[in-house]
Amino acid sequence: MNGPIAAVDPQPQTTDSESDRGSGVAAPPVRFRSDLQATATYHQGRRYWLVRDPLARQVVRLSESDYQQLQRLDEADPGLVAEAAEQQLLQGVPQTRRESARPSFNPFYIRLPGVDADRLLCWLVPHARWLFGKRAVLFWMAIVGLAAAIVLTQIRQFTHALPSFHAFFGPQNWLPLALTIVGTKVVHELAHGVVCRQFGARCPEIGVLLLCGTPCMYCDVTDSWSLPSRWQRVAVMLAGVYVEAILAAVATLIWWSARVGPVYYGCMNVMFVCGVSTLLFNLNPLMRFDGYYVLSDLVNVPNLRSQAAAAWRSVIVAPLAGDAFRNASPRRPRGARWLVLFHAASTAWRWMAVVAIACWVIAVAETARLLPFGYLAACGLMAAAIVPMFRKMISVARGDDAWMGVNRVRRLILTGAAVALFVVMLVVPLPRRIAATGIVDYADATTLYVRSEGRVDRVDVEFGDRVDNGQPIIQLESPELLNEQIQLVSQSAEASLRVASLRRRALSNPGLLEQWDSQQATAEGLQQRVEYLARQVDQLAIQSTAEGIVLPMIDPDRAAKISLRELRGQHLVEGTKICRIGDPEQLEVVLELDAHTRALIDTGSRVRIRFDQNGIGVVESRVDSISEIRRGDGSAAVGNVETFRIICKLPSTTTPLAGTRVGAHVTVPAETIVQRLARAWRETF
């Protein structure tokens, strides 16, 4: 999951150390750090300096004029100096900033010392031509395109074949999933290293880091920043995603043609890990993984995140905090408006990701019946996100750093407002909606089944015909049944004759009474069989049991696809659904939901139904009825899932085709985050 440079401390910017301002120690002169390694590079004919920080394993890019100014600090622009101090390029910086140069201990991010893997990578470069050669790239991109085309053209069968959340994230899949993650991430990091080496840049270190306690591999390719071509640098950054895309594509192709078994499930894990996680994390520029560095290089804004934070401070915070803050802050970067948007988007994304991961952890814990641990982990995760924010607010209220010169009342008002905003988020009810998928069906339609099997001899009506109750629909014929009936009728007649003659003879010979009794029982048995067969023969004629229009079934495995007449001559087994009788104008939507949401849904709950095709758009409806909870058939899933169905009537103005698949959102009672947590707590203990 981690990018090469993502493997530097994720929060080097936070200057959250204890304030020991004014301690009176004679400060050494502030100057450019002597341990930094600077290399010149050219972009669009201009010279830039790549300054590599060997301690933080971070590269900062400086323009020629900024670099020259930083060499003679007493003449430098104060904004630039503040920025350089923030990026930890200076030594002898007084008070708080000096401390932050030492990376603070972060239990969620522990980087173990790595090894020099240059020899391994040098050996791998010629052996990986089939992956990273020019022609190889074209070939593999074609394979990825093929897999994507298969998924997109057959999206319905594809989503149908995917297992449910509970099945996929259940404990039985934890070990395979973990092994898949570790394996693919090793390949991912090696790919970065190999491509980096292929272009001639060194990769000084490969090792293991513990991300939230999970061992991940890292590969330090910060030297790739010294590569002269931007496209080479981008290629190094994208190498990991590239091999993951290949893995995902190959897994998809195998999965698509494999039978259910270990290979099938293994491929599914690879598809998930390489496909979904790559799109959500690695390529996403809002998190500091590969996509971030690619974007940063493409828009030519080095240190995109700190530049965006600086832009946020100068555009949003400075007008609120006043001139004193502005003067003590790094200068306003170029393109500040876009950077502000980027900062807002990436902050929002980080919070969403924290909340989503917390919810996901709870849901996964639920599948393992370890819900208390899930809540514990989720609370820890939330705390890890919230605590730094509060520390930041405390430092603002106290007037640390750039806030030093800001009026005290103003600082308190600003922190108060921020805290109030946070509290409101916890207290104000948030609307909540549950996503579901379903199908359009005819409302209150009666289904006609085959009740005694046979071959279709005659079809009397067609889809769309109006029929009355009792009107013949289909006539089946069954020579076997008729044969059996004829034989049984004659056997039964013979038995009756024998009984009658025995009775006559028994009048004169009482010794025959016993025989008469048993013959009578046999005759009665035969008579019952005859009546049963007569019913069976009657049922060969399928009649309408209601009044209405003949409608097709919407099951995917229905007997008659387009026309009832196509059934003629077919052999239909007992239980086959033939058609339905109902009103084609009366439609309803049947939604299937996970059993754990049952308590939240009531009849009358609002439902927004989304029609993707046929231009209907979104339709508002309400829950009309709710079924019992039942176990799903689990046809394609790893295990069975409990679900229930809700039915929503469609307004008569909406006329989609029956059988149309829809997505829907069911509105459930609004709750604040606190209430939601409290309810979850009550349900657990």
Ligand SMILES: [Zn+2]
């Ligand atoms: Zn990567």
